[in-house]
Amino acid sequence: MAPLVAVGQKDGFETARIQERLLELGFWLMLVDGDYGTTTKQAVMAFQKYMGLEATASVDQATADALTLSTTRAVGQSNEPGTLVEVDKDKQVLFIMNAGKLLWALNISTGSGQYFLEMNQKDLVTWETGRSLTPSGRYKINREKSEGWWDGDLGQIYRPKYFNGGIAIHGSKKIPNYPASHGCVRVSTSAMDMIWASGFIPKKTPVWVYGNDIEAEGEPPMIPTTTTTTTTTTLPVDPNLTTTIAPA
Numbered sequence: 001m002a003p004l005v006a007v008g009q010k011d012g013f014e015t016a017r018i019q020e021r022l023l024e025l026g027f028w029l030m031l032v033d034g035d036y037g038t039t040t041k042q043a044v045m046a047f048q049k050y051m052g053l054e055a056t057a058s059v060d061q062a063t064a065d066a067l068t069l070s071t072t073r074a075v076g077q078s079n080e081p082g083t084l085v086e087v088d089k090d091k092q093v094l095f096i097m098n099a100g101k102l103l104w105a106l107n108i109s110t111g112s113g114q115y116f117l118e119m120n121q122k123d124l125v126t127w128e129t130g131r132s133l134t135p136s137g138r139y140k141i142n143r144e145k146s147e148g149w150w151d152g153d154l155g156q157i158y159r160p161k162y163f164n165g166g167i168a169i170h171g172s173k174k175i176p177n178y179p180a181s182h183g184c185v186r187v188s189t190s191a192m193d194m195i196w197a198s199g200f201i202p203k204k205t206p207v208w209v210y211g212n213d214i215e216a217e218g219e220p221p222m223i224p225t226t227t228t229t230t231t232t233t234t235l236p237v238d239p240n241l242t243t244t245i246a247p248a
Helices: 013-024 038-051 061-069 189-198
Strands: 083-088 093-098 101-107 115-119 126-131 137-140 149-152 155-164 167-172 185-188 206-210 228-232
Touching: 013 038, 013 061, 038 061, 038 093, 038 101, 038 185, 038 189, 101 185, 101 189, 137 155, 155 189, 155 206, 167 189, 185 189
Parallel strands: 083 206, 126 228, 167 185
Antiparallel strands: 083 093, 093 101, 115 126, 137 206, 149 155, 155 167
């Protein structure tokens, strides 16, 4: 194919070629239409993370060259039969795999690794405290909420699919190029809609979380003594348990 060119974040024919190429390589976006919209930015960022490039969500020449020269679809680490979700904390990419082959790769943001002390969004006299981790391990989707936005203790989450206590894959309005959540796995709201519409990740789908956590900076915050406090743990828990805590 003709070499792809740097488009930054501009709309047009060359962007449509980039969109088509991203889909060929397994990075999901909504439509090949030449519009450099949200899902295109997310797909570009996922590709950049996967390739070890600076994740800017803009197509510079290095990104265009990597797209041109790539010869195979992206791939995770699993060769297991059936569908499995991989959450790669090092790359900050989610892979939906089936029998060792990629269905789609998505940009994500997992736990920041930092300590937090925040007001409970559903109970404004209660503090939530803990460390923002997405624990590594093997889990399964065990509960889900299909409709719209839900109020979690630490913020709103969109159409969540829970796999480890209150930790879920869910849609978010903010999926940056670094780990930023309280522990959940953030994807774009459009990607979450695709996950639901495709039926790729029903209940009981295995979820494999792996990679390194970012070291916490500083000490755990002091808890105010004049209000109620709740300690939010992001240590591995029995995925069959139900909890009302929903890290965002």
